Amino acid sequence: MAAGRRPGGGRIAVLKTRVIPTMLYKDFGLVKGTGFDSRRAVGNAVQAVKVYNLRNVDELVFLDVAATQQGREPDFALVDDLADDCHMPLTVGGGVRTVEHVRRLLEVGADKVAIGTAAVESPEVVAEAAARFGSQCVVAVVDVADGRVATRSGAARHDLDPVETATRLAGAGAGEILLQSVERDGTMAGYDVATVAAVSDAVAVPVIASGGAGSFDHMVEALRAGASAVAAGAIFHFTELTPAEARDHIGAAGFPVRR
Amino acid sequence: MPTVAVVDHGMGNLDSVRRGLTDAGADVVVTSNGADLDVADRIVLPGVGAFGAAMDRLRGLGLDVALERNVIDAGVPFLGICLGMQLLATTGTEGGRHDGLGWIGGTVVRIEPTAEDPRVPHVGWNEVDPVQEHPLLDGIAAGADCYFVHSYRVACDDPSHVVATTPYAGGVTAIVGRDNIAGVQFHPEKSQRVGAALLRNFLAWQPAVARAGVASPC
Numbered sequence: 001m002a003a004g005r006r007p008g009g010g011r012i013a014v015l016k017t018r019v020i021p022t023m024l025y026k027d028f029g030l031v032k033g034t035g036f037d038s039r040r041a042v043g044n045a046v047q048a049v050k051v052y053n054l055r056n057v058d059e060l061v062f063l064d065v066a067a068t069q070q071g072r073e074p075d076f077a078l079v080d081d082l083a084d085d086c087h088m089p090l091t092v093g094g095g096v097r098t099v100e101h102v103r104r105l106l107e108v109g110a111d112k113v114a115i116g117t118a119a120v121e122s123p124e125v126v127a128e129a130a131a132r133f134g135s136q137c138v139v140a141v142v143d144v145a146d147g148r149v150a151t152r153s154g155a156a157r158h159d160l161d162p163v164e165t166a167t168r169l170a171g172a173g174a175g176e177i178l179l180q181s182v183e184r185d186g187t188m189a190g191y192d193v194a195t196v197a198a199v200s201d202a203v204a205v206p207v208i209a210s211g212g213a214g215s216f217d218h219m220v221e222a223l224r225a226g227a228s229a230v231a232a233g234a235i236f237h238f239t240e241l242t243p244a245e246a247r248d249h250i251g252a253a254g255f256p257v258r259r
Numbered sequence: 260m261p262t263v264a265v266v267d268h269g270m271g272n273l274d275s276v277r278r279g280l281t282d283a284g285a286d287v288v289v290t291s292n293g294a295d296l297d298v299a300d301r302i303v304l305p306g307v308g309a310f311g312a313a314m315d316r317l318r319g320l321g322l323d324v325a326l327e328r329n330v331i332d333a334g335v336p337f338l339g340i341c342l343g344m345q346l347l348a349t350t351g352t353e354g355g356r357h358d359g360l361g362w363i364g365g366t367v368v369r370i371e372p373t374a375e376d377p378r379v380p381h382v383g384w385n386e387v388d389p390v391q392e393h394p395l396l397d398g399i400a401a402g403a404d405c406y407f408v409h410s411y412r413v414a415c416d417d418p419s420h421v422v423a424t425t426p427y428a429g430g431v432t433a434i435v436g437r438d439n440i441a442g443v444q445f446h447p448e449k450s451q452r453v454g455a456a457l458l459r460n461f462l463a464w465q466p467a468v469a470r471a472g473v474a475s476p477c
Binding site for chain 2: 229
């Protein structure tokens with residue numbers, strides 16, 4: 001897949017590279033952990049949305065990381081509250097197992113719905129949601145651990161190749177791939193650049209790289225590997241760095257960003 | 260305060276549109292009852308999803324007739340958002356050919372990826388470049404970034420209906436307009452300050468053909 005937005009291509013593209021804060025939610029508070037485990041509360045979700053809103057963030061991803069593990073449905077009332085203060089695009093995931101879940105999340109204010117475990121275990125939900133609501137609002141989550149696909153917040157491991165899985169889900173109708181690294185989550189050690197490159201090359205839908213961002217240079221590495229957007233959690237929760245500064249940095253590296 | 264009917268055809272993120280219009284100063288009624296359109300000062304048709312399914316729902320609820328009666332016959336100011344803009348076209352081609360409302364001559368076609376823009380859907384913030392003046396764009400800088408998320412685009416038959424374009428995959432129609440009818444491919448309700456300005460402009464818009472008694476904002 002050619003990458004029109006790589007620097008040096010001789011073209012000033014105008015579709016902006018997105019920097020997406022990821023909010024992980026578990027049991028009534030935002031959390032941030034390492035390796036998809038041992039999460040610490042980092043505050044109230046609604047308050048966080050208000051702050052990101054003030055900061056003109058490009059987009060937000062909100063993942064209810066415990067829903068599938070606990071066998072819960074998505075928390076529709078919470079998403080309704082979050083969306084009330086969200087004047088920016090909002091992707092919501094966690095516990096999404098049916099097309100009805102997708103419909104209800106869109107109804108309460110999600111712009112896109114992320115489907116992870118269910119997408120891998122029963123991909124027809126991706127196809128059905130895309131047929132009904134359009135590919136543009138269906139995000140398939142591909143979690144990667146030890147080079148293979150994981151589900152259930154990293155607790156379940158599958159003998160599946162991430163590139164093949166992402167290709168299959170894009171083919172089923174997913175309009176974006178949220179590619180997350182389980183091992184790198186929260187480590188701030190850098191994205192899994194090799195997998196980002198392999199998946200970005202294989203699919204024709206946008207790829208959001210997630211897991212491991214510890215510096216703005218890490219974001220540039222993922223974008224050079226072909227990601228259309230970079231998601232990050234810990235770097236924004238536990239450092240003084242802001243999404244606006246991230247945009248400035250990757251803009252200086254030659255990627256188009258929103259000013 | 261103008262009353263805005265937001266047409267609910269069971270597909271899409273109506274809450275965000277309701278909030279965006281409320282913040283812009285409207286008294287919003289989200290409705291799937293055509294009679295509510297008859298007493299609205301302005302009408303907004305949002306929506307995500309498949310073209311044919313959306314038209315089927317509009318027809319099943321009698322909303323196509325109510326829209327025609329108010330927007331075409333009575334001249335009520337109208338804004339279509341995303342799929343709601345695409346439904347203005349003559350024909351949709353998503354999953355077979357489907358008749359649209361036909362208010363803006365044209366066809367809705369899938370965005371064909373190019374070497375420079377290889378990824379579809381078109382997702383993210385992109386420039387809205389006006390090709391003509393329009394009251395919706397009052398005070399909004401040319402090239403302002405708005406949020407897009409779509410796989411199809413409107414190919415207008417009549418270039419004079421194209422108000423703004425966006426440079427992606429050979430060009431995307433960003434805003435269409437004629438008379439009291441406008442449509443935006445991007446999501447003003449998700450486009451932060453620029454989108455809020457556009458929604459305020461929509462509430463202030465006084466197209467020449469608007470029906471008598473349309474309230475001005477504030």
